[in-house]
Amino acid sequence: MGNLTNKQIHSHIHVSQKQASALSNTMGAGSGRSPCQIAQMALAAPDEKSHPLVLSFIRVSSAEEISRVCDASGIPVQAKNEAISEFGKGHHDRAATILVAAAEQKLRESTRELSGQAGGKRMLKSEHGTFMRAYDGEWKVDLMRGEPRDWEHWYVEDWGSKVVFKAIHSPGRFLRARADGKVDLVPTHPNECPASKWKPFKNSDGSWSFLSIHGTWLSGLGNDTVCCMWECKSSEKFTLPWW
Known part of the structure; x- marks a missing residue:
């Protein structure tokens, strides 16, 4: 759907x-x-x-x-x-x-x-075959088509009942859910930024979905946009290949 x-x-x-x-x-x-x-x-x-x-x-x-x-x-x-x-x-x-x-x-x-199973060095692959990309020099993310490279590499860190997505770039930057449904990167440590923590859910098809602090789901749309949606459907499911 x-x-x-x-x-x-x-x-x-x-x-x-x-x-x-x-x-x-x-x-x-x-x-x-x-x-x-x-x-x-x-x-x-x-x-x-x-x-x-x-x-x-x-x-x-x-x-x-x-x-x-x-x-x-x-x-x-x-x-x-x-x-x-x-x-x-x-x-x-x-x-x-x-x-x-x-x-x-x-x-x-x-x-x-x-x-x-999913912690460590991972990529986030959408149902559209695209990979979540963290820009270097900009505080933005989107979905990349084609073979993934460095900018599509993430560290998935376990934070108790939640996880944090840390981009490969230095200095460290983390994936954040905003209240307006947008998703971006922030340099703020997760201890001081609850919006960078996500609750993970394993789906019956083996994919993963991630719930934000705002009650919205991390989403990778067909137009290469990364955002958050109210309902967890197909675009809110990701596989996590190793890199």
């Missing part, structure tokens, strides 16, 4: 008035995200806020809507079915607990696997 604009994504996802009201009370009315997106983010990057967000969503949603969010978040089928079963019994808190626990386990497994 191709990527949608943020406006198209909002119109594509079903949002009931009851859902919007309930989740805006939890997330904040100015979040600018649909209830489905909020719940999906809570499951994609679980933390101490995830349970109340997922619970608020479950209380005003149908089983079909819960199933769609689970599928989009990569929740295992068994956990999804157990949660929907509890939802059908009216056990909303139990359903939320099952989903958040499954999301936390998925994140732990993805992080361990990335540390063991």
Whole structure:
């Protein structure tokens, strides 16, 4: 599937008035995200806020809507079915607990696997066959067509439950997600720049996806642009060849 604009994504996802009201009370009315997106983010990057967000969503949603969010978040089928079963019994808190626990386990497994398999000297190859390129002398990135060279070489560093992408150039510069959806390079150390840390997720096809601090996904588009998107689709999946 191709990527949608943020406006198209909002119109594509079903949002009931009851859902919007309930989740805006939890997330904040100015979040600018649909209830489905909020719940999906809570499951994609679980933390101490995830349970109340997922619970608020479950209380005003149908089983079909819960199933769609689970599928989009990569929740295992068994956990999804157990949660929907509890939802059908009216056990909303139990359903939320099952989903958040499954999301936390998925994140732990993805992080361990990335540390063991994908860390070190890597390239980021998009579904379009292009490679992410870090410019020398400019704070920009894009996608390069053809055989990769030095500028397409990255160091993938493990930072606990997150990873950092460090360009090959000196002095050091790191891949950063901006709140406006753009992606650039910064010289700031990751300890002082949370936006340069990404949560890794292993996809069922063996590719990897990376979630930013803003709840958006690292994306490599067909027009050679590197940016962040709200949904994780084909352009948000990367393979990581060694260099």
